[in-house]
Amino acid sequence: MVDEPRLSPLLLYIAGLEAMDRTLDRIGQGTAMVRFTIEGENMPWPFVRQNVYLSTEDIAALVPLEAALIYMILEYNEFEDPEITGVKLSVTAVDELRAVEILGLVPEKDVYAPGETVSFDLYVRTWRGEIESLHGKLTIPADVYGDYVELRAYGGPRPLESGEKPPLFESLEDLLDYLGGIPSFNTITVELFALDPMSDAIGQSLLYGVDSVSQQMGMRYVYGEDRVFIPLVREEPPRPSREPPIGEGEGQDVGSEGGG
Structure with missing residues (x-):
C-alpha cells in the first residue's frame, strides 16, 4: 500500500x-x-x-x-x-434486511422527583414483524436543574446536544478511546437528558446526557427514535412554625399599643 x-x-x-x-x-x-x-x-x-x-x-x-x-x-x-x-x-x-425498529418508550410512572430511579420498558419490532420488549432503569440526579427530564431511545451514535461540549483530545490514546467508544449501528441506547442551568439565561433548552444504558442487538441494524418528556416534582420547603418561640410571653396584636 x-x-x-x-x-x-x-x-x-x-x-x-x-x-x-x-x-x-x-x-x-x-x-x-x-x-x-x-x-x-x-x-x-x-x-x-x-x-x-x-x-x-x-x-x-x-x-x-x-x-x-x-x-x-x-x-x-x-x-x-x-x-x-x-x-x-x-x-x-x-441478503436479508435484518433490522430492529424502535416503537416506543413507556416509563413506569408519569412523574418523578430528583434523585429517583426511572424504570422503563422499550418496545421494538424486528424485520420479521415480531414485537420485543426491553426493560431498564436510569437515575435522575438529585441536583438536576429544571422542571423536566427527557427519556430518549435511539439506535447507533447520536449528534452532540446543545448543552454538551465537544470532546477534547490530548493524545493518540484519547483519540483511540473516543473512536472505540462510538456506538455501533446495532446498538440500542436509552438515555436520560437534563437541562443545563444556562437554559433560562439564553432562552433556549440546552440538554445534556446524565445517564444511559445500551444493548447490542446482534446482527440487526437499529433505526427509529422515541422521546418522552417526564415532569419533575420537587418537595416544597417547610413552612415556618406559627408557634411562638419557647420562653416568650403572650403575643401582641400587630399595631396595638403597649399597656401601662
Whole structure:
C-alpha cells in the first residue's frame, strides 16, 4: 500500500470494495457485520471495531467505508504518526434486511422527583414483524436543574446536544478511546437528558446526557427514535412554625399599643 495519507484511505476503500464484490459476486441489498483491526508501530494498541450495516441498494459499498475513515483519522491525527502497518477486515453478509425498529418508550410512572430511579420498558419490532420488549432503569440526579427530564431511545451514535461540549483530545490514546467508544449501528441506547442551568439565561433548552444504558442487538441494524418528556416534582420547603418561640410571653396584636 502506498504510504501517503491522502491516498492510503482511498486505496483501502477500493481494495475492500473489490474484495467484497468478488466475495459476494453481486450488487444488491443486504445486511453485513464487519470487524476490522488497524495496527501500527506507534499505536499504543491495535484499534479493533465491529459494526453492522444495512443497505437496500448495495451492501458491498458500505463494508470498507468505516475502516477507511478511521484509517484517515489516525493518519491525520495531530499527536504522532501511528505508522500503520496493516488492516484486517472480516465480513459476514446476508441478503436479508435484518433490522430492529424502535416503537416506543413507556416509563413506569408519569412523574418523578430528583434523585429517583426511572424504570422503563422499550418496545421494538424486528424485520420479521415480531414485537420485543426491553426493560431498564436510569437515575435522575438529585441536583438536576429544571422542571423536566427527557427519556430518549435511539439506535447507533447520536449528534452532540446543545448543552454538551465537544470532546477534547490530548493524545493518540484519547483519540483511540473516543473512536472505540462510538456506538455501533446495532446498538440500542436509552438515555436520560437534563437541562443545563444556562437554559433560562439564553432562552433556549440546552440538554445534556446524565445517564444511559445500551444493548447490542446482534446482527440487526437499529433505526427509529422515541422521546418522552417526564415532569419533575420537587418537595416544597417547610413552612415556618406559627408557634411562638419557647420562653416568650403572650403575643401582641400587630399595631396595638403597649399597656401601662
